[in-house]
Amino acid sequence: MIDIPAENSLQNSCERQERLLAEKRDALGEDHPEVLTAMLDLADCWWTQGRLIAARNLEEQVVEGRRRQLGEQHAETLKAIGKLAVTLAAQGNLAQARLLQEQVVAGRRSLFGETDLETLRAINNLAGTVASQGDLAAARELLEAVLATACREFGEQHPDSLTAMSNLAAILWQEGDRAEAYALQQQVAEMQSRVRGDSDTATQAAKAVLEMMERDTGF
Helix, strand or coil: CCCCCHHHHHHHHHHHHHHHHHHHHHHHCCCCHHHHHHHHHHHHHHHHHCCHHHHHHHHHHHHHHHHHHHCCCCHHHHHHHHHHHHHHHHCCCHHHHHHHHHHHHHHHHHHHCCCCHHHHHHHHHHHHHHHHCCCHHHHHHHHHHHHHHHHHHHCCCCHHHHHHHHHHHHHHHHHCCHHHHHHHHHHHHHHHHHHHCCCCHHHHHHHHHHHHHHHCCCC
16 A cells, blocks of 8 residues: 555645635635634645645635624634634734634634633633743743642543643743743653553654753753
């Protein structure tokens, strides 16, 4: 059997998604909910290809469509805004991304509460943008809250708890608290190994970060 390169598989997937979107537009019209969902799916595919400008264009259209149909505070609107914010952050537009992410966090808190998993993920995304802006103290505070809530509600071995723990370790490392950062990352690597096994990509990624910390001459 001939292995198909991953990039070809992704290209085929995006082309299928483009055809699906075109079919839905023809059958249902531009603002139909299924069309907007297909647009977001295609934007995700383009994002993976690195086509951020094209992805952003689709995401902006979906946000406007969701706002018209569902209002600003609907979960599907907030989901689309969150995706757009991640794209803006990846393009370096951190100020606008942060404003949108703060809106998403506030909206999800109002609708679903502080302990909702998607709320915690929105706060985690906001923390990443805040850190990219250089406000490490604020990012640390956000991540500490996410980690505490995720561990309490879902357990420390939950994937979102481990993500928050790893992100917090990265912030602590940047702040110079390297002993605490190393200890946290070591926990992440050990729990990923126990839960997922040593061959899992998440385990390998956690161990790679740990090895980077060990190689760093400042540690």
